[in-house]
Every structure is written in C-alpha cells, then in structure tokens.
Ligand SMILES: Nc1nc2c(ncn2[C@@H]2O[C@H](COP(=O)(O)OP(=O)(O)OP(=O)(O)O)[C@@H](O)[C@H]2O)c(=O)[nH]1
C-alpha cells in the first residue's frame with residue numbers, strides 16, 4: 001500500500017510543523033509523499049513547508065495555488081498532483097494533530113478489502129471535543145436530509161475531511177465545489193458510483209493553533225448544491241440501467 005497524503009493548508013504554519021513529523025515518524029513506510037497545498041497563506045506556511053522539504057526531501061511536496069482560495073480547489077489540485085507510484089490517497093485537515101494515531105486503523109480497515117475508509121465523528125458519542133453547536137446542528141440536518149431522501153446512503157458522516165481512498169476513487173469524484181462542500185462530494189459521490197466505503201470512528205477536536213475559516217451560513221448553499229448533484233448523478237445512473 002503506497003499512500004499520498006494531501007493536506008490543504010491555509011495559514012497552517014504552526015500545525016504542519018507538528019503534523020508532518022508526527023505522520024512520518026510513525027508511518028514513513030506507508031506514505032510515499034505528503035502534498036501540502038498552500039493557498040495564499042499570509043503566515044509562514046510556505047517557508048515552513050520549504051523547511052520540511054529540506055528535512056525530509058522528496059517525501060514532501062508543496063503545491064502553491066493562487067486565487068481563488070478554497071479547500072475544494074486545494075483538494076482537487078492536491079489529488080491531481082499525486083505521484084503515479086501511489087495507489088491510495090489520504091486527505092486530512094492540517095490541524096488534525098490528535099488524529100495521527102487514527103491512521104493505523106484506516107490502514108487496517110482498508111486492507112480488509114474496502115475501496116475507501118472515512119473517519120466519522122458521529123459513530124461514537126465521545127468523538128466531539130468542543131465542536132461548535134451550530135456546526136453540529138447543520139451537519140446533522142444535512143445528513144438527515146440525505147438519509148431521508150436517499151435511503152441507500154447510510155453514512156453517518158460523509159463530510160469529514162479525513163478519508164483514505166484508492167486513488168481511482170478520488171479520481172472518480174471530479175470535485176466541483178471550490179470550498180468546504182468538496183468534502184461532501186468526496187464522501188457521497190463514491191457511494192453513488194458503487195464503491196465499497198466504510199466508516200470508522202475518529203475524534204474531532206477544536207483547533208489549538210491558527211484560525212477556522214469555516215462559515216456555516218455562507219457555505220449552506222454550496223452543500224445544497226452538492227445534494228442536488230447527488231440526486232442528478234443517481235438519476236443519470238438509473239437512466240443508464
Ligand atoms: N489550501 C487551502 N486550505 C484551506 C482553505 N481554507 C481552509 N483550508 C484548510 O482546510 C482545512 C480545514 O479548515 P479549518 O479552518 O480547520 O475548518 P474546520 O475544521 O471546519 O474548523 P476548525 O478546525 O474549527 O478551524 C485546514 O487544513 C485548513 O488549512 C483554503 O482556502 N485553501
């Protein structure tokens with residue numbers, strides 16, 4: 001199993017210098033490369049990434065994007081840059097410092113024969129640490145809508161950016177959202193396409209370094225657009241049968 005880790009990073013200098021050594025310290029043999037996707041950061045994310053490249057060589061790659069910023073654009077460009085020798089891709093947030101130990105369970109689960117593994121914050125009631133209430137309500141409402149209208153979608157948490165998929169699964173998504181709603185596309189499209197995806201519980205902890213850029217109300221229309229895309233993709237698939 002050869003994995004590329006794609007890390008969207010906007011103003012994450014404090015986090016990447018902790019996260020990356022932690023990942024390579026524990027899982028060097030599994031990770032072919034770590035791709036940091038920096039989008040117009042106004043802190044020293046770029047310099048921190050260059051220092052990591054000096055230390056770890058080819059294991060680290062830096063993709064510098066220019067405007068427009070966005071997690072979706074970053075994921076799309078990061079995945080596009082995955083090296084040919086990787087057969088799996090993991091995506092995670094740069095502030096998931098406490099989740100590095102979880103990676104072991106992703107790898108074990110994937111080896112059971114799945115096409116992809118999603119880290120779910122809603123399988124275990126102890127998973128959320130300081131998760132903002134408004135985010136929880138909107139996340140639950142979104143999943144309620146999905147499950148109520150598409151009963152075959154049994155995922156508890158499609159939208160966490162903590163996923164380990166075969167490369168071909170990410171390639172099949174064709175990310176269209178430029179912002180955080182891309183995380184819904186990467187969670188939902190593979191299921192519609194018939195890939196075998198499983199969830200495992202992970203903890204989500206409020207970040208300690210840097211600032212959040214997630215704005216619930218501004219993002220709601222983008223998540224609804226992904227929902228409509230799912231319905232459209234399902235109808236298209238039905239018409240093909
Ligand atoms: N490349 C890139 N990455 C981004 C952008 N916006 C956010 N990110 C990254 O996406 C990931 C998730 O963003 P966060 O701000 O942590 O969002 P969140 O997890 O919902 O919220 P908090 O953890 O509370 O801050 C982090 O790795 C960010 O650095 C962007 O415009 N470009």
Ligand SMILES: [Mg+2]
Pocket residue numbers: 093095207
């Ligand atoms: Mg975060």
